[in-house]
Amino acid sequence: MNLACASCPVRDSAACSVLSEDERNTLASLGRTRTLKRGEMLFAAGDEDAACATLVSGALKVCATNRDGDEQILALVHPSGFTGEMFAPFAHHDVVALTESKLCTFARRDMERAVEDYPALARALLRRSQEDLHNTRSMLELTAHGSAEARLAALLYDFARAASDSPCHPAQHFELPLTRGEMANMLGLTIETVSRKLGEFEKLGIVNRTGKRGIELVDPAHLQVLSGKDGE
Amino acid sequence: MNLACASCPVRDSAACSVLSEDERNTLASLGRTRTLKRGEMLFAAGDEDAACATLVSGALKVCATNRDGDEQILALVHPSGFTGEMFAPFAHHDVVALTESKLCTFARRDMERAVEDYPALARALLRRSQEDLHNTRSMLELTAHGSAEARLAALLYDFARAASDSPCHPAQHFELPLTRGEMANMLGLTIETVSRKLGEFEKLGIVNRTGKRGIELVDPAHLQVLSGKDGE
DNA sequence: CGCCTAGTTGATAGCGTTCAAATTGAGTGG
DNA sequence: CCACTCAATTTGAACGCTATCAACTAGGCG
Structure with missing residues (x-):
C-alpha cells in the first residue's frame, strides 16, 4: 500500500x-x-x-x-x-x-x-x-452584473461556507484566505473599494473584524441578501 | 445505420x-x-x-x-x-x-x-x-477587468472568428448572431453602451455596419488591440 | 397608416477608480 | 521592551466611465 x-x-x-x-x-x-x-x-x-x-x-x-x-x-x-x-x-x-x-x-x-x-x-x-x-459561471454572473457590494458579499459568504464543516451553513468565525489585493483582483475591483465595502459591512453590523484577516459573521442572512443570491 | x-x-x-x-x-x-x-x-x-x-x-x-x-x-x-x-x-x-x-x-x-x-x-x-x-474563464477575465470597449471588441472578434471557416483568421463579413440587448446582457453592459461603442468603432474605421446586424470588419488588428487580448 | 420592436442619440447622475496621505500591524534588531 | 521599518490596509477627495432616464429614428407587419 x-x-x-x-x-x-x-x-x-x-x-x-x-x-x-x-x-x-x-x-x-x-x-x-x-x-x-x-x-x-x-x-x-x-x-x-x-x-x-x-x-x-x-x-x-x-x-x-x-x-x-x-x-x-x-x-x-x-x-x-x-x-x-x-x-x-x-x-x-x-x-x-x-x-x-x-x-x-x-x-x-x-x-x-x-x-x-x-x-x-x-x-x-x-x-x-x-x-x-x-x-x-457563478463568478461570471456576479462580476458581469453585480455591484461591488454584491461581489464582496458573495465572496465573503463563499469563504464562510468553505471555512465551515457543514457544507451549507456558513462558519461564524474564520480567517480570510486572501489579502485585500487578492480579493480585489478576483472580483475585478480595487483594493480601496474592497476595504471601503468591508468597512461598510462592519458599520451595518453584518461582520466584525479582528485583526486584518479575522472575520466574525454576525448577520449571514443580510450578507446573502446583499450578494443577490439568496433563495437559490 | x-x-x-x-x-x-x-x-x-x-x-x-x-x-x-x-x-x-x-x-x-x-x-x-x-x-x-x-x-x-x-x-x-x-x-x-x-x-x-x-x-x-x-x-x-x-x-x-x-x-x-x-x-x-x-x-x-x-x-x-x-x-x-x-x-x-x-x-x-x-x-x-x-x-x-x-x-x-x-x-x-x-x-x-x-x-x-x-x-x-x-x-x-x-x-x-x-x-x-x-x-x-476567458469571459470572466474580460468582464472583471475590461472596459466596455474591451468587452465589446473581444465579443466582436470572437464572432468574427466563429463566422470564419479557418479557426484562426476572423471573417471579413458576418452577421451578428445576437441582438444589442443580448450582447449587452452577455457583457454585463446596457443596450445603450453597446450601441454607442459600436458607433465609435465605426467612426474609428474598425468596422462598417450594414443594416442592423451586418458587420464588415475593416481593421481586425485594431479590434484585437482594443480587446486587450492580442499576442495570446 | 398606426403600432410595435430594435436601435440610436443626448443629458445627467452615481459608483467605483485613481491619486494621495494617514494608519495599522508584524517582524527585526538594539 | 522599545524603536524602526516595511508592507498591508484604511481613509479622503476628485475624476471618469457607464447606467439611467428620456426622446427620437428606423424597419416590419397588421
Missing part, C-alpha cells in the same frame, strides 16, 4: 477516490507529492509540460496575466480539488500557491494514460470539471 | 464522433432529434429531468435568471457543442435557442449510462468540458 495514500486527508474525496486500492497505488507510483510555499508556482501559462495535480492541503489560485503584466485570479483550488489542463498543448493560466500547500502531482502524459486506463477516473474528472464550470 | 447520424453535419466533430459506428447507432437509438424555434427552451433552471443534447445546427444560449427576473447570458453553444448538466440533481441554468436549432437530445439517465458504457465518450466530454471551462 502506498504510504502517501494511506494517510492522505483527501483520499476519500479527491478524484482518485473512485479507484480501487490497486489502481490507486499504481497511479500513485507515477506521481509524486510536492510542497509549495506561499507564492510558489506549480506551472505557468505557456508551459508545455505543465503538471496535473490533486491538492491535498492548502490553497491554490488559478490566474491569468494580461499583456500589461497584471494578474487576474480566475479560480481558487481547495483541498481535494484537481488542477491541470490535460488536453491543451500548453497551460493557459498560472497556478500559484496561496498558502503552504501539499499536492500530489502527475506528468501530463501519465495523467492522459491514466484517464485512458481507468474509465472511472475519467468520469470523476468529468464531474469535477462540470462543477468547476458551474462555479466559474 | 442510423439515418440521422449518416447525414449529420457534425458527425465528425461532435462528442459522439469518438464512438464506433455500432456504438454511435446504439446511442442514437436512445436519443431523438428535436428542432427548437428562436426563443424556445430546451430546459429551464430547476428542471430535475433536464435533457442533455448535442447541437447540430443553430445556436443556443445558457443563461441564469436572478431573483429580479432578469437574465444573464453565461455562454453560447455552437454546432457540435454539448450542453446539459449530467451530474447535478437539477439544472442550474436555462438553455434557450437563439435561432432555429436542431439538436440531438438524450434523457439524462441514458447519457449517464452511455458515459459508463463508452469510456471514449466520457473522455470526449471531459475534453469538451475543459474547453468550456477555459472559454468561461
Whole structure:
C-alpha cells in the first residue's frame, strides 16, 4: 500500500477516490507529492509540460496575466480539488500557491494514460470539471452584473461556507484566505473599494473584524441578501 | 445505420464522433432529434429531468435568471457543442435557442449510462468540458477587468472568428448572431453602451455596419488591440 | 397608416477608480 | 521592551466611465 495514500486527508474525496486500492497505488507510483510555499508556482501559462495535480492541503489560485503584466485570479483550488489542463498543448493560466500547500502531482502524459486506463477516473474528472464550470459561471454572473457590494458579499459568504464543516451553513468565525489585493483582483475591483465595502459591512453590523484577516459573521442572512443570491 | 447520424453535419466533430459506428447507432437509438424555434427552451433552471443534447445546427444560449427576473447570458453553444448538466440533481441554468436549432437530445439517465458504457465518450466530454471551462474563464477575465470597449471588441472578434471557416483568421463579413440587448446582457453592459461603442468603432474605421446586424470588419488588428487580448 | 420592436442619440447622475496621505500591524534588531 | 521599518490596509477627495432616464429614428407587419 502506498504510504502517501494511506494517510492522505483527501483520499476519500479527491478524484482518485473512485479507484480501487490497486489502481490507486499504481497511479500513485507515477506521481509524486510536492510542497509549495506561499507564492510558489506549480506551472505557468505557456508551459508545455505543465503538471496535473490533486491538492491535498492548502490553497491554490488559478490566474491569468494580461499583456500589461497584471494578474487576474480566475479560480481558487481547495483541498481535494484537481488542477491541470490535460488536453491543451500548453497551460493557459498560472497556478500559484496561496498558502503552504501539499499536492500530489502527475506528468501530463501519465495523467492522459491514466484517464485512458481507468474509465472511472475519467468520469470523476468529468464531474469535477462540470462543477468547476458551474462555479466559474457563478463568478461570471456576479462580476458581469453585480455591484461591488454584491461581489464582496458573495465572496465573503463563499469563504464562510468553505471555512465551515457543514457544507451549507456558513462558519461564524474564520480567517480570510486572501489579502485585500487578492480579493480585489478576483472580483475585478480595487483594493480601496474592497476595504471601503468591508468597512461598510462592519458599520451595518453584518461582520466584525479582528485583526486584518479575522472575520466574525454576525448577520449571514443580510450578507446573502446583499450578494443577490439568496433563495437559490 | 442510423439515418440521422449518416447525414449529420457534425458527425465528425461532435462528442459522439469518438464512438464506433455500432456504438454511435446504439446511442442514437436512445436519443431523438428535436428542432427548437428562436426563443424556445430546451430546459429551464430547476428542471430535475433536464435533457442533455448535442447541437447540430443553430445556436443556443445558457443563461441564469436572478431573483429580479432578469437574465444573464453565461455562454453560447455552437454546432457540435454539448450542453446539459449530467451530474447535478437539477439544472442550474436555462438553455434557450437563439435561432432555429436542431439538436440531438438524450434523457439524462441514458447519457449517464452511455458515459459508463463508452469510456471514449466520457473522455470526449471531459475534453469538451475543459474547453468550456477555459472559454468561461476567458469571459470572466474580460468582464472583471475590461472596459466596455474591451468587452465589446473581444465579443466582436470572437464572432468574427466563429463566422470564419479557418479557426484562426476572423471573417471579413458576418452577421451578428445576437441582438444589442443580448450582447449587452452577455457583457454585463446596457443596450445603450453597446450601441454607442459600436458607433465609435465605426467612426474609428474598425468596422462598417450594414443594416442592423451586418458587420464588415475593416481593421481586425485594431479590434484585437482594443480587446486587450492580442499576442495570446 | 398606426403600432410595435430594435436601435440610436443626448443629458445627467452615481459608483467605483485613481491619486494621495494617514494608519495599522508584524517582524527585526538594539 | 522599545524603536524602526516595511508592507498591508484604511481613509479622503476628485475624476471618469457607464447606467439611467428620456426622446427620437428606423424597419416590419397588421
